[in-house]
Amino acid sequence: MGDVDPAFVQPAEHRPKPETVEVEEIPVIDLSDSGELLSEIGNACRNWGFFQVINHGVPSELRRRVEKVAKTFFDLPIEEKKKVQRDAEHPMGYHDREHTKNVRDWKEIFDFFLQDPTVVPASHEPDDRELRTLTNQWPEYPPELREVCEEYAREVERLAFRLLELISLSLGLPADRLNGYFKEQTSILRFNYYPPCPYPELALGVGPHKDGGALTVLSQDDVGGLQVKSKDGEWIPVKPLPDALIINLGNNMQVWTNDAYVSVDHRVVVNTKRERFSIPFFFFPGHHAMIKPLEELVNEQNPANYTEFNWGKFFVARNRSDYSKQDVENIQIDHFKKSE
Numbered sequence: 001m002g003d004v005d006p007a008f009v010q011p012a013e014h015r016p017k018p019e020t021v022e023v024e025e026i027p028v029i030d031l032s033d034s035g036e037l038l039s040e041i042g043n044a045c046r047n048w049g050f051f052q053v054i055n056h057g058v059p060s061e062l063r064r065r066v067e068k069v070a071k072t073f074f075d076l077p078i079e080e081k082k083k084v085q086r087d088a089e090h091p092m093g094y095h096d097r098e099h100t101k102n103v104r105d106w107k108e109i110f111d112f113f114l115q116d117p118t119v120v121p122a123s124h125e126p127d128d129r130e131l132r133t134l135t136n137q138w139p140e141y142p143p144e145l146r147e148v149c150e151e152y153a154r155e156v157e158r159l160a161f162r163l164l165e166l167i168s169l170s171l172g173l174p175a176d177r178l179n180g181y182f183k184e185q186t187s188i189l190r191f192n193y194y195p196p197c198p199y200p201e202l203a204l205g206v207g208p209h210k211d212g213g214a215l216t217v218l219s220q221d222d223v224g225g226l227q228v229k230s231k232d233g234e235w236i237p238v239k240p241l242p243d244a245l246i247i248n249l250g251n252n253m254q255v256w257t258n259d260a261y262v263s264v265d266h267r268v269v270v271n272t273k274r275e276r277f278s279i280p281f282f283f284f285p286g287h288h289a290m291i292k293p294l295e296e297l298v299n300e301q302n303p304a305n306y307t308e309f310n311w312g313k314f315f316v317a318r319n320r321s322d323y324s325k326q327d328v329e330n331i332q333i334d335h336f337k338k339s340e
């Protein structure tokens with residue numbers, strides 16, 4: 001075992017334990033099954049905030065091509081990857097210093113915006129009205145990376161809109177109830193690369209966190225490592241299923257539904273032997289979107305649990321902590337929870 005870099009060491013309560021007996025699994029939903037689809041989605045969103053989908057329409061052949069370019073990219077020498085390194089001016093690109101809740105993650109990433117350019121607030125300061133226009137950075141190698149990524153992004157975006165509509169219907173709302181929030185969307189597609197780790201009992205690929213945004217569409221390879229916190233507080237491994245995609249709800253969905261649907265903690269454990277790849281698509285609203293519980297879902301008996309907040313400011317505040325450890329806790333959705 002090599003020397004342990006303290007930046008990666010998780011606090012004792014977050015260190016992964018050897019796997020216990022698997023009792024439960026997150027639901028698997030067949031999107032081609034029209035019969036029970038809405039109630040299956042509703043139950044999964046209420047009880048888990050996580051499910052896998054099959055027959056989702058994203059071609060598996062395209063996924064194999066994306067995985068191939070991702071591997072080729074991460075296998076490049078570090079100097080080559082650093083040519084598209086992200087910095088304060090270009091927040092998209094390559095990064096190997098990601099922190100979750102101030103502990104360093106055992107991974108490298110490559111990010112790009114679905115919309116190029118993407119407009120976001122210039123700062124997280126509430127009174128600063130200035131906006132910033134951000135663009136993607138594309139590596140020179142492998143040369144086909146950009147085209148393959150953009151093709152995959154279009155497919156996965158289509159699925160994300162379909163899920164958004166199914167979720168709206170499952171809440172008894174019109175199918176397009178949430179679509180307006182995604183004008184000028186700030187969505188991001190990310191490649192996660194988790195190299196083998198010499199001390200997997202101390203570090204995590206990604207520390208426990210909830211995703212921001214509306215929902216995430218995640219493609220994982222066959223290695224495994226993603227774990228979801230169940231309602232009983234157990235870490236449940238998400239079994240790799242060939243060609244399935246994993247869907248999890250983000251904070252915004254929990255707020256829109258006034259806690260009827262849940263955004264739950266998840267994390268990634270690493271291992272000493274096999275590298276792992278995953279590709280999350282973070283479906284994010286436009287920067288102007290104001291997020292609060294939907295009026296149709298609150299009433300006197302069930303008053304709003306959250307105060308309204310601006311998505312753009314939340315997005316910028318959250319990304320602020322990506323560059324280094326911060327002294328204060330990263331912004332969390334609970335900051336907008338009304339006190340009892």
Ligand SMILES: O=C(O)CCC(=O)C(=O)O
Pocket residue numbers: 190192206211218220225226266267268277278279280
């Ligand atoms: O790698 C995974 O399976 C999940 C990664 C994740 O949760 C994230 O990037 O937000």
Ligand SMILES: [Fe+2]
Pocket residue numbers: 209210211266
């Ligand atoms: Fe996540």
